[in-house]
Amino acid sequence: MPAETSDNSASCLIVGAGVTGLLAGCRLREKGHAVTILDSERAVGGRMSTIEIDGAHFDHGTQFFVGQEGEFRDLITQWEEAGAATRWGGRFLGEQGHDEFRTAARYCGAGGMSAIAQHLAAELDVRLGQEAVRAEMTPKGWCVSVATGETYSAQSLLLTAPVPSSLRIIDTGGVELPAEIEKGLEAVTYQPCLVLLALLDGPSGLPEPGGIKLNSSILMWLGDNKIKGVSPGTHAVTLQTSGAFSDTHLADDEESVKNLISNAAIPFLQGIIKKSYLHRWKYGRVTNVFDAHYAWVDGQCPVAFAGDAFGGPCVEGAAISALRVAERLADYLG
Numbered sequence: 482m483p484a485e486t487s488d489n490s491a492s493c494l495i496v497g498a499g500v501t502g503l504l505a506g507c508r509l510r511e512k513g514h515a516v517t518i519l520d521s522e523r524a525v526g527g528r529m530s531t532i533e534i535d536g537a538h539f540d541h542g543t544q545f546f547v548g549q550e551g552e553f554r555d556l557i558t559q560w561e562e563a564g565a566a567t568r569w570g571g572r573f574l575g576e577q578g579h580d581e582f583r584t585a586a587r588y589c590g591a592g593g594m595s596a597i598a599q600h601l602a603a604e605l606d607v608r609l610g611q612e613a614v615r616a617e618m619t620p621k622g623w624c625v626s627v628a629t630g631e632t633y634s635a636q637s638l639l640l641t642a643p644v645p646s647s648l649r650i651i652d653t654g655g656v657e658l659p660a661e662i663e664k665g666l667e668a669v670t671y672q673p674c675l676v677l678l679a680l681l682d683g684p685s686g687l688p689e690p691g692g693i694k695l696n697s698s699i700l701m702w703l704g705d706n707k708i709k710g711v712s713p714g715t716h717a718v719t720l721q722t723s724g725a726f727s728d729t730h731l732a733d734d735e736e737s738v739k740n741l742i743s744n745a746a747i748p749f750l751q752g753i754i755k756k757s758y759l760h761r762w763k764y765g766r767v768t769n770v771f772d773a774h775y776a777w778v779d780g781q782c783p784v785a786f787a788g789d790a791f792g793g794p795c796v797e798g799a800a801i802s803a804l805r806v807a808e809r810l811a812d813y814l815g
């Protein structure tokens with residue numbers, strides 16, 4: 482068992498600083514509980530974030546979200562009022578020129594998806610570059626070890642990483658889950674998503690408001706980060722591929738995948754790709770969800786699992802899962 486680092490204790494330790502972990506952390510903090518959030522990456526936001534490459538900015542996961550009513554609608558209003566979210570208005574055309582989304586208003590981060598995560602994280606104790614590798618039960622509570630060798634302890638544990646990663650953390654610590662919960666968690670599945678982030682030598686030529694939805698075998702979405710206001714100074718486009726293409730080519734060598742995506746995009750782009758980067762989301766979109774808003778394992782100290790695999794395969798689903806699990810954790814912590 483690793484030695485505990487006493488100044489790293491919290492009443493709730495959260496693994497994952499995506500929208501689920503951050504939102505749950507905010508709710509628990511508002512109720513007066515000590516929260517520490519660990520994330521393996523160098524920035525917050527997970528699949529709802531913006532990355533910078535060579536001075537260009539790309540929303541490389543979530544492109545937009547909708548929320549017409551209820552609690553998620555209220556959250557969007559709060560994010561808008563805080564200047565973190567903005568409406569991404571207009572009609573998005575498909576390949577045939579049809580309006581592809583007949584839903585109500587779409588929203589995104591103001592100046593990039595990361596704005597929302599940064600807003601949520603502002604008052605939280607978030608430790609970046611901390612990849613959780615093992616969670617163990619000790620007489621005092623949970624003890625999580627990270628790849629750098631540090632340990633964090635807490636009365637309760639919330640795992641919001643993609644479910645296979647969360648299960649690995651638990652398994653490595655030798656923690657046994659109730660059979661029914663384990664079965665449900667193991668049944669969660671994801672589809673990967675290969676995304677090409679491309680810098681063009683001029684305007685993309687994509688129509689306002691800066692994105693088109695396709696139904697081709699390779700490409701499913703082209704987003705112009707300049708028109709969207711994410712990358713004002715550079716012609717930076719996000720090219721998202723279909724589930725079938727991503728499944729087939731997930732492990733292929735980088736150059737061949739880049740060529741396939743670039744060639745498929747030529748008919749849709751005015752500018753020429755001068756540089757590109759491939760991002761592989763191994764756990765991209767949830768294809769089979771857990772049958773509840775979170776999974777809860779009771780015990781002397783509880784552990785919970787939450788995220789879009791629980792609430793539904795989108796930002797709204799992740800947010801609702803976060804709100805529900807935070808309520809349950811707050812009840813436990815008193």
Ligand SMILES: Cc1cc2nc3c(=O)[nH]c(=O)nc-3n(C[C@H](O)[C@H](O)[C@H](O)COP(=O)(O)OP(=O)(O)OC[C@H]3O[C@@H](n4cnc5c(N)ncnc54)[C@H](O)[C@@H]3O)c2cc1C
Nearest residue numbers: 497499500501521527528542543544613642788789795796
């Ligand atoms: C390409 C793409 C496009 C999408 N487009 C849309 C869209 O347009 N609209 C929409 O609503 N949804 C979209 N989604 C889905 C949406 O992004 C997710 O539903 C949502 O962001 C999930 O949030 P989360 O917090 O549950 O998970 P995540 O965002 O995955 O957060 C999990 C966090 O855990 C961290 N982590 C993982 N393992 C460890 C570990 N061992 N130790 C520490 N930290 C760890 C990760 O770094 C990550 O920050 C898209 C997803 C992808 C991949």
